[in-house]
Amino acid sequence: MAVLPSSARVVIIGGGISGCSVAYHLAKLGWTDIVLLERKKLTSGTTWHAAGLVGQLRASQNMTRLAKYSADLYRTLEAETGLATGLRQCGSITVALSAERQEELRRQAAMARVFGVEVNELSPSDILSLYPHLNMKDVVSGVHLPGDGQADPGNIALALAKGARMLGAQIVEGVIVNEVTQADGRVTGVTWQQGEETGTIATGHVVNCGGMWGRDLAARNGVTLPLHACEHFYIVTESIPGLAQLPVLRVPDECAYYKEDAGKILLGAFEPKAKPWGMNGIPADFCFDQLPEDFDHFEPILEAAVNRMPILAEAGIHTFFNGPESFTPDDRYYLGEAPELTGYWVAAGYNSIGIVSSGGAGMALAQWMNDGEPPFDLWEVDIRRAQPFQKNRRYLQERVTETLGLLYADHFPYRQMATSRGIRRSPLHEHLKARGAVFGEVAGWERANWFADEGQTAQYEYTWGRPNWFQNSRAEHMALRETVGLLDMTSFGKIRVEGRDALIFLQRMCANQMDVAIGRIVYTQMLNERGGIECDLTVTRMSETAFFLVVPGATLQRDLAWLRRHLGDEFVVITDVTAAEAVLPLMGPNARDLLSAISPADLSNDVHPFGTAREIEVGMTLARAHRVTYVGELGWELYIPTDQAAHVFEALVAAGADHGLKLCGLHAMDSCRIEKGYRHFGHDITDEDHVLEAGLGFAVKTDKGTFIGREAVLRKRENGLARRMLQFRLTDPEPLLFHNEPILRDGVIVGYLTSGNYGHALCGAVGLGYVPCRHAGETVKEMLTSTYQIDVAGRMVGAEASLSPLYDPKSQRIRV
Ligand SMILES: Cc1cc2nc3c(=O)[nH]c(=O)nc-3n(C[C@H](O)[C@H](O)[C@H](O)COP(=O)(O)OP(=O)(O)OC[C@H]3O[C@@H](n4cnc5c(N)ncnc54)[C@H](O)[C@@H]3O)c2cc1C
16 A cells, blocks of 8 residues: 555546656646646557557647657657657658549648658659558559557656656555545545545646546536547457568548567557447546447448558468557547646546547646646647537547547638537527538537528538538628628627626726727737737727626637636636627628617617617617627627517518618638638647737737736837748639648748638738748738748648738728
């Protein structure tokens, strides 16, 4: 029996690779009194049976950065700890069996170039020379990442644990954490059980690294950790005579990966419809366990594999392996502090990439815990993106049947989830559906992305080329520009901040001036101490003591957490009122005429100027009309009590025919906002992007007094910008941009697009992206004298660059 301390600085729950990595990295940062508790044996959950692929290229720069960090760490751990991780840098090949997959691989190769990952594009004969055992039928092309590798997952975890112990961490097996205790919204400790013995450890920090057990453990404290286990399969062949060392091979079109190890082939599957597991909880005695074979389930993959690699037909199967792994609703893992409980940290839900991810994730989380803020933008994997409803196990069970397979499915742009849909709906959902809306999902919200014409099938046909909705979206875009469009943005997060000290509080939180007249709408950012953007929002002053905040639907939980975390002694109440109102943006040159047709209100510039909100009569009810825009046109966002939204919608649609009204979707909104250079949180602006470099200095008022981030703004003003966000328009009207395409300045890669879409009014694809300054104080003029190109799947396309938006640079259309 190990002797456990009565208190610790941190208790890490779970001794898989995730927990071991967090312990190692906290110890590296000099943390002492670290305790890691593992209910059975280290690695006995999912870690021990992973295939051990270590691929570095991920979907974004920062995720790639973390994966690369892992690979580098696993390479050096042996020298540090004396335990070999088995890392072998054998490279990896991914092959395309279709033109669409080829386009995806080419776009990935372009991303690899910008993220600093070595990549070679391969012809079929190149592939054959690197992987001679392949049947090349249908193989179109491939990519080779020479830096990728494979390793021994169990040994990596044990080496991390040993490294942590060498630095003083206490790692104890056979101790289960039964409960995390809490008081006043903070973690206070854990209760544990070791055999018959029980006890407590007082601590201010726990880290839930409980893998597939993590969700239910978190739920006991009201913490949302939406993940669900799935069965995950591979086979290992008997030794195949003459099999030389081979790179890892991925054939995503056949849902398969191949790993050569000691003359055997491990063939793993990411089948399109996975099997959820552990619906009634994960068994308490699970330890190095396997799940029953399911040959029927694996057979289609094996059949395709035998065709792809005919030597498999001769090889006997040594092992049929089925092990559980946790998957999340969006195929991304969770890191960070739970918004529900201070001191409750999470590193779990790895979607079958926990080995390659955990090194970097442990480093990032440890840094985050140490500094109180993430080392760089981690929004993609931030636990604050989880929605409370996602605790629902039926929702999770259905969703993970899809997310496992999506890892190898075509990653088409605008691809939508097919499962667990329809959870959050606007009151206008059925109205929009009846008019041809095709929905996409964000944070559980169903949102009309585009509208099918009569007779057209209302569904996506995915492609890398011009999609089936291109012309629909173009018509919507041009209606917003030339007549009038109606959107449904009920998914906006809506927060009321009210109370005696609401103004003082918001002045501290926001970079813009909040002390404005009642009815004024202020566009602002909440900054962190580095001047990075934590939240992008509008704030409307409703009264002396009440403010109404509008934030993106996807960031609501994060924004609520940020506000609540910073609430000190101020007398302020923060309430999520998202579900109380529907939001109907009516935008376009005819918006005033159309709204006037159903409202007696004076909508003139004098009475209702840009940046103000007023209650108006609409139809036979009332709406609060906010004169703002996210598409860059004259217009009003109508905030309507949910129960009256359909009435207002019907009144607008009935009157709309005379004014060229068109229902518009989110794709048109996105293309309009990029034309206008409006930033989007999570893409163009994140907590790592300085507000001045993001070009949002106009919304920062340093002379108003102190606010979070003010010092960083003053410093940046003094030292000069290191980079600027520019807008780009491709000079060739044909290619499409989605984001992540490399930006070349005078022939050299300098960055990548953070947003991209088609600018129908500008007659070409448009994007936004940061360009580093060549020297301190480089002027905009100097930057713009360069020649710019965008790498679109390997094709260099000329681009016009601009600091101010190419569409309506002086914003005259908004104020007409
Ligand atoms: C077949 C298969 C192949 C895979 N291949 C790869 C691959 O090639 N590359 C890759 O990167 N990833 C791969 N993975 C994924 C990888 O194995 C996982 O993502 C990773 O192991 C997850 O690590 P973890 O630490 O989060 O979870 P686990 O390893 O499950 O660790 C969680 C630990 O927490 C402990 N625990 C839970 N609750 C408590 C409690 N209350 N008190 C104390 N202890 C507790 C458990 O006992 C367990 O040991 C694969 C997975 C499978 C199933």
